[in-house]
Amino acid sequence: MNKTLLRKGIILPSGAIGKDKINLVAGAITQPFAEMIWVTTGGDMETINRLTDVLVSMNTPADRGKLFKIIKMLYGLLGLQFSEEADPMDQDPAVLDYFIFSFTADFGEIIRDYIAEK
Structure with missing residues (x-):
C-alpha cells in the first residue's frame, strides 16, 4: 500500500480509497482549471x-x-500551480480512476454553470 496516499487519507487504513478526500481534492483543483479554460478560450x-x-x-x-x-x-500552461494533494493521485490505479472521474464530472458541472450565466 502506498504510504503517501495512506498518510494523506486518500487510501484508508482498510485499503479502500477515500472517495470523500478524493472528491474534495478534485473539486478544489477543478474550479480554477475550469475557470482558466473558460477565460482563455473566451467560452x-x-x-x-x-x-x-x-x-x-x-x-x-x-x-x-x-x-x-x-x-x-495543462495546469502549467494555464499558469496554475498543480496541487500537492492531487500530485500523488496517479500512484494507485483505483485512486487515479476515481480522481479522473471526479475531476471530469466537476469540470462538466462548472462549465454548465458558466454556460447558464452567459
Whole structure:
C-alpha cells in the first residue's frame, strides 16, 4: 500500500480509497482549471467540447496515466500551480480512476454553470 496516499487519507487504513478526500481534492483543483479554460478560450464551446472529449475518451485503464499527465501539463500552461494533494493521485490505479472521474464530472458541472450565466 502506498504510504503517501495512506498518510494523506486518500487510501484508508482498510485499503479502500477515500472517495470523500478524493472528491474534495478534485473539486478544489477543478474550479480554477475550469475557470482558466473558460477565460482563455473566451467560452468557445468548440474548444471546450474538444477538451471534454479528451477527458472522457482518455479515461481508460490504458490511457488514464497519460491523461493525468496532460491535466498537469495543462495546469502549467494555464499558469496554475498543480496541487500537492492531487500530485500523488496517479500512484494507485483505483485512486487515479476515481480522481479522473471526479475531476471530469466537476469540470462538466462548472462549465454548465458558466454556460447558464452567459
